[in-house]
């Protein structure tokens with residue numbers, strides 16, 4: 572009887588150990604960046620619903636339109652990660668994801684765009700003036716055009732900014748020829764902050780895995 576109890580106990584112990592480690596089966600590092608659970612670079616690790624990609628040592632997020640964005644940082648305890656805004660093509664005022672109309676997240680996946688992003692739009696058409704966006708001469712986008720631009724063709728364009736808050740779709744940052752042709756984003760922009768203190772990125776958050 573004693574042996575049986577011990578065997579059952581041992582079995583339960585092994586079962587639990589196995590299960591716990593399975594539930595928190597983290598993926599290996601990608602380049603120099605840790606891939607915390609539940610993010611998954613492979614079917615054998617993480618939670619496959621939280622798919623990210625390790626392409627040649629660079630961790631990337633895939634949009635619904637097939638465009639890859641580099642992951643700059645991950646905060647697993649806040650369920651957040653920051654992706655790089657797409658580069659603006661040299662000598663033009665077009666974001667490199669212009670052909671897919673900007674960033675579009677798959678609504679069936681557990682990711683959305685957080686409410687901490689200040690989006691700047693460039694080379695906009697007049698119809699943007701009727702929008703609630705801030706297209707004034709004091710808009711943050713002016714500072715970007717006047718100071719940050721190097722080799723970028725966004726100079727003296729009609730530009731606007733907005734805080735991507737909860738009143739807006741949390742799955743898209745849209746650009747297009749009849750709107751604006753380029754964009755960038757700053758995470759946690761502080762009022763009155765100057766361009767040299769900005770942290771460029773698009774913060775995404777995910778639904779907790781359990």
Ligand SMILES: *[C@@H]1O[C@H](CO)[C@@H](O)[C@H](O)[C@H]1NC(C)=O
Nearest residue numbers: 663664665694724748749752
């Ligand atoms: C700005 O957008 C227009 C289309 O609205 C385009 O024809 C033009 O080339 C763009 N400007 C630059 C500098 O890319």
Ligand SMILES: *[C@@H]1O[C@H](CO)[C@@H](O)[C@H](O)[C@H]1NC(C)=O
Nearest residue numbers: 705706707709710711762763
């Ligand atoms: C536009 O944004 C700037 C910078 O945040 C701010 O100073 C200004 O009051 C805003 N203008 C409007 C019309 O909201």
Ligand SMILES: *[C@@H]1O[C@H](CO)[C@@H](O)[C@H](O)[C@H]1NC(C)=O
Nearest residue numbers: 683684737741776777778779
């Ligand atoms: C985005 O996802 C988070 C985490 O699931 C959720 O709390 C938040 O309400 C979502 N935001 C929007 C605007 O849907």
